[in-house]
Amino acid sequence: MADSDEDFVLESSGDERGPKARGSRRQTRKSKKQDPTAAPRREKWEDIQRSWDNVVEGADGSIAGAVIGLLEATKRKRLLRDTTPIQRGIIRxxxxxxxxxSAMVEKDLRPTRFLLSLRYARDFVTEYFEQNPISQLSIVGMHDGLALRISDMGGNPADHLTALQEKAFSQEPKGASSLQNALEMARAELFHTPSHGTREVFLIFGALSSSDPADIHETINALVEDKIQVRIVGLAAQVAVCREMVMKTNGGDDSGYGVVLDEAHYRELMMAATTPPVTKTVSTSTPSLLMMGFPSRMVETFESFCSWSVLVHILS
Incomplete structure (x- = not known):
């Protein structure tokens, strides 16, 4: 029986090649089979690198340490990605x-878009305040064509995590989303913020349409006037109005709009928003100093009583 199709063809066509060629072919096959020093040939499927081959279990038999190591490596890669000396905002x-x-009930992202977004939102809040300790955050939801205030503007991550657990997680995804109502509520949140900090809106959009009460382009122009930067992560496909919004609010740069490919890419896009945005310097603006709340020493020329000493005198 021949070892391969080629050998079978050679043996069946012996009249054309002659007995000498046929004998040398058989001798070569025999020498290959009898050579004990020849290295065995590896198949292509044996060289496949599997992601779980490098996972090392801890002392307790779990892979929690390996998962934490992978997350830290991703964080270091994100921090070292941009080495260009640029100016970024500190107070955000x-x-x-x-x-x-209702678009968030889809299961193209496991387990569902809704549950995965809430899990990544909790990770985003923790990472955001770790990277920006003196910044503030607010969370808004949109369903049934309305905007829902989940948490107010504040700098305590515990309040936002509690609000996500109590309000957002208890909400069942339903109805249509309204970009205009959500952006108007975000504008109201950012209206009283000081000018020395950045004003940003980070939107997770899973639908392909928006139910707006008026012209959304007027809201986009208002965002540009208020100097509010918008970043969007799409879960389904690219939407033209979202791309236009990102470009107009970021000076023509649409890199802040991304569409997820899988769960890992979704997390990468969300964690990228924890890095402060680049400060676009305007030639007409002049640098200004920010007054901090440190106390100053004042010496009085005459004796006076403080409120505490007056209270002690009254109680005595």
């Missing part, structure tokens, strides 16, 4: 907008 005011419409 960001509104996180979550899509809670």
């Amino acid at each position: 005011h960001l509104v996180l907008v979550l899509d809670l419409s």
